[in-house]
Amino acid sequence: MSNDRYVVGVDFGTLSGRALVVRVSDGAELGSAVYEYPHAVVTDALPAGVALPPEWALQVPQDYREVLRVAVPQAVRAAAVDPAAVVGIATDFTACTVLPTTADGTPLCELPAYADRPHAYVKLWRHHAAQGQADRINELARRRGEAWLPRYGGLISSEWEFAKALQVLEEDPEVYAATERWVEAADWIVWQLCGSYVRNACTAGYKGIRQDGRYPSPEFLAALAPGFARFVVDKLEHPIGQLGEVAGRLTAQAAAWTGLPEGIAVAVGNIDAHVTAPAAQATEPGQLVAIMGTSTCHVMSSTVLREVPGMCGVVDGGIVPGLWGYEAGQSGVGDIFGWFTRTGVPAAYEAEATERGISVHELLTERAAGQAVGEHGLVALDWHSGNRSVLVDHELSGVVVGQTLATRPEDTYRALLEATAFGTRVILETFRDSGVPVSEVIVAGGLTRNRLLMQIYADVTRMPLSVLASEQGPALGAAIHAAVAAGAYPDITTAAKAMGRVARAAYLPDEERAAAYDELFAEYLTLHDYFGRGTNPVMKRLKEIRRSAMAAAGRKEN
C-alpha cells in the first residue's frame, strides 16, 4: 500500500464541483467531496444587484476556486490517503462555459471597475441570450459556404464561444475591449492550478470552431460585425494542448489551496461529457458513449472523418488524441420524463408513490414494465426541447399519436421512454449510413438507474448495452487524464483499461422484443421525417403562432 499512487479528478458541474481521489493502479475510487457553488447560477441579478434580462445564465469564477480549496482537501481526507502520494490532478468542466479575462487570467468581473457589468461574468453553457448572434453566424456561414459549418451538423449553437463573444461586443463594447482573453472555464481552472494558459483541443474544437488548425477567418468575422474582425487573433487564438497532456505543474498557491504537493502534473482541461469516455473504457474507435441525463450527449471516436448529418461536432483529438471525436446529442431525454411526471400524472399516482416511498418515476416505470411491446398503442416523438441530432432543429416539438380513452399515464410514459430510444437509434443508423461504424453502446449518467429504460434501449437498438460502473463518471475520467498527465500510463486508452470501469453487455437485446420494436420504429421514422424534414412544418408554424399570440398579449414565453 505504501507504494500506491493517487490522482485527483475534479468535475465542475452546473451547480457544484466534485473532487474524487482515485488509485492510479486500478482506478479504485477512494474518497470524494462535493462543494456547491455559493452563487449557483446567476439568472436574475448580479451579486452587485444589477438585474439581468431573460435567457441569461452567469456564474462567479471564485466559486470554482472554492471547489479547489474546499472539496479537494475534503476528498483527500475522505480517501484517507497521504497527500504526498498524489501525483496528478485533472479537471473537467461544463461547456461552453466561457469568461473574459485579462492577459494574466484575471476574470474581468473580479476587477472592481467591472463588478457591476453583466458581460464581465462567466457565461454558463446555458446562457441563451446570444441566439440572435448565433442565427447571424449560421446565416452568414451558410451564405459563404464556410467549410467548417458541416463539421457542426450545419448549425453553430448560441451557447458557443463565438455567439457569446459577439453578444459582448454588441451589448457592452467596453467589456469587449477590456477582454484580453476569451477563455473556456475548462481552461481557466487549469490556468488557476498551474499558472499557465493552455487551450484544450476538445473545447477549442467543439465550442470554438477550431477545425484543421484554423478558426473562422477575419473576413467572415468582419462581415458579422466590423469590430469583430480581430476577435480570433486578439482574444481567442492560443496554443492548443491535447487531452491527457500536461498543461503545467501545480503552483505553490494551488498547492496551498488543495493541500496537494506543489509541482505535480496538472492535465489539460476537458468537457464533462467527453471525459466520461475513458471512465467507461470507451476510447477505441466505434465505442459510443451516451451520457444520459436531462439531455443525452453521445461521444465516439473514429479513425475516419465523415460529414455525418446532424452531429454537434467532429473534432480532431476531441476525445482522445489521434482519433476524430464525434459528438451527437438529443436535446431532451430525462427532462421530458420529468416534465411528464410533473405535469401529466394524476393525484392517485402521486399518492400511491408517496405511500410506498418511491418516486412517481419509479411507480410509472413499474407499471409500464409489465407491458408487452406495442401494448400501449402509442408512438411519440421526443422533440419537446427540439431535435439536435440528426435534424438540428430547435423549432420542433413533441407529438403523441394513438391515445384513446383507455390510455393510462404509464402508457404515455413508456411511449416517451421509447421515443428517446428511437431517437438514439436514428443517431446510430446515421453514423453507420455515413460510413462511421458503431461497434458498441455504453451508457452513463443518471438515467442508467432505470432498468426498464436500459432494456428498451438494448431492444430498440438491437445492441448489447454496456453501463459505466461508476456514479462519478466525469470525475473518474478526469482522474484518468491526471494519471496520463503524470506519466503513470503512456496514453489515455491504456489508462482507461486499467482505471475505467464498465459492466460490459449489462443489457442484452431480446430478439422478439427487438422485432416488435422494428415495427414501432418504422412508425417513428415515418413521423420523424413527416414532421421533421419539411413535409409538414406544422411545428414551426405552431411556434410562430404561439410567439405572435404571446407577443400580442404582452406575455413573455415561459
Next chain:
Amino acid sequence: MSNDRYVVGVDFGTLSGRALVVRVSDGAELGSAVYEYPHAVVTDALPAGVALPPEWALQVPQDYREVLRVAVPQAVRAAAVDPAAVVGIATDFTACTVLPTTADGTPLCELPAYADRPHAYVKLWRHHAAQGQADRINELARRRGEAWLPRYGGLISSEWEFAKALQVLEEDPEVYAATERWVEAADWIVWQLCGSYVRNACTAGYKGIRQDGRYPSPEFLAALAPGFARFVVDKLEHPIGQLGEVAGRLTAQAAAWTGLPEGIAVAVGNIDAHVTAPAAQATEPGQLVAIMGTSTCHVMSSTVLREVPGMCGVVDGGIVPGLWGYEAGQSGVGDIFGWFTRTGVPAAYEAEATERGISVHELLTERAAGQAVGEHGLVALDWHSGNRSVLVDHELSGVVVGQTLATRPEDTYRALLEATAFGTRVILETFRDSGVPVSEVIVAGGLTRNRLLMQIYADVTRMPLSVLASEQGPALGAAIHAAVAAGAYPDITTAAKAMGRVARAAYLPDEERAAAYDELFAEYLTLHDYFGRGTNPVMKRLKEIRRSAMAAAGRKEN
C-alpha cells in the same frame, strides 16, 4: 289556469328515465322526476347469474315500465297539476336499443324459459359484441354495391338492428327462432303505453336500414347467413308511424301505472337526440342541433337529399315528417375532456380545485380561458374514440402535436376543446360542400355549461351559437311530440315555436379570434387528412400492434 292543458314527456336514458310535465300553451316545465333503473347496465352477469362475455351491454325491460309507474306520477305531483288535465304522453329512447319479443310484445327474457339466456334481453345501444357481424354486413354491402350503404356514410354500426339480430341468430338460434318481433325499445315502450305496436320512422331509418320504404333484400340477408333471409319479413317489417303522430291511446293498464287519464294520446316513439330538435326550435331546414355530451350527435333537417360523406344516416322524416333528417356524430367529445381530467392532471391541480370547491374541469377552463388563440402552441386530433363524421373510422385515435417542456395541463385541455370544435367545423363544411346548407347552429346537452367551450365553437365555426334553454331537452322535445299527437298543434314545427326554448345567438364569433383559428384549423385539416385519409395509416397499425401484443400476453383490451 283551469283551462291549461299539459303533456308528459318521458326520456329513457342509459341509466335512468326522466318524466317531465309541460304546459301545452307555452312549454313551461312544471315538474319532473327521475327513476334510476334498478338493473342499470348489465355487463358482467344476468340477474339470473349467467356470466356475459366482453363488450356486452344489456338491460332489463321491467326497469322501463317502472319509470312509467314511478317517475310519471311523481312528476305530475311535483308539477302540482290535475292529472285529468294531461292530454298526451310521448317518450324518447336511447337507440339502437333493441329487444326480442313475442307477437304480443312480451320480452323473451320475461318468459321463464329464456330468463337465463343472454340473447333474450334488451341489447343496449352500447352493446358492442356484434362487431364481427357488422363488419360482414359492411363488407357484403360494399361488394354488392347496396344502394342504402351511402345513406349511412358507407358504414353500418355494430350497434344497429341488423348486426345485433344476426348475432342472436348465430349465437343462440333458439332465441332467434322464438323471436316474433325484433323491436326498438323506443317502440316497445309505446306499445306498453297504448297496447299497439307502431314502428317509428326515425329508428327504422337510422338504425333499421329502412330507406325509400324498403329494407335490405332477402338475397342480401341470405348471403350473410342462410337462416337470416326472412329476418325482415318475419321479425322486423311493421307499419311505420311518422314522428308526432298518434301511435294509440293510453290503455287502462298504462293509465293505472301512470295515474294519467285512460285514452289520452300516446305519440309515436323517437330517439333522444332527434327529439331534442323541436325542444330547441330547430325543425326548419338548415338548423343544425349539436347535442354535446360524452359524444356529440348532430341532427338537421333539409329539403334536399344528398349523399353527404361520413354521415351517420339520412332518413326521410327522421326528425320531422316531410323533410330529410340528417344525423352526423363525433364519437368522442366530453369523454375526451373527462379522460384528460382524470388521467392527465397533476395533484396540485386537484388540490386547488378541491380547496376552491370547483371541479378540475372548471379549474382547467378558468386557466385556459385567459389564453390568446394559439398561445399554447398545440394542435390536437379529437379521435380518442375514433372518428364517426366525416371519416367513419373507429380505428383512428388521438394526437397531440406541439408539446414542449413549457406545456401545461390547461394548454393540452384547451387544445382538446378546440380539436372537438375543429371536428364540428369539418362536419359543417362537409354539409355545405355536399349541397346541404347549414343556416344556424344550436347547441344542447351538458357541455353547454362550459362557456369557454361554447365561445371556442362560435369562433372556430365563425357562426353565432344558439343554446337550448332547457336542462331537459329530450324530455321537453318528447312533450312537444305529445302535444302534437294530442292535436294541440297542427305539426311539430308549430308546436316547437310555442313550446321549445332557445337562447338565440347566445355566443357570437369574434372576428379576430376566428381569423386566428382559421390558421389552426388549417393545421388540423392537414393532420386530419394525413392521419385520417390513408396517407399514413399509423393509427390502424398501432391498434393492430396493440391487439396482437395484448393477445400474445393473454390480456383483454381495456
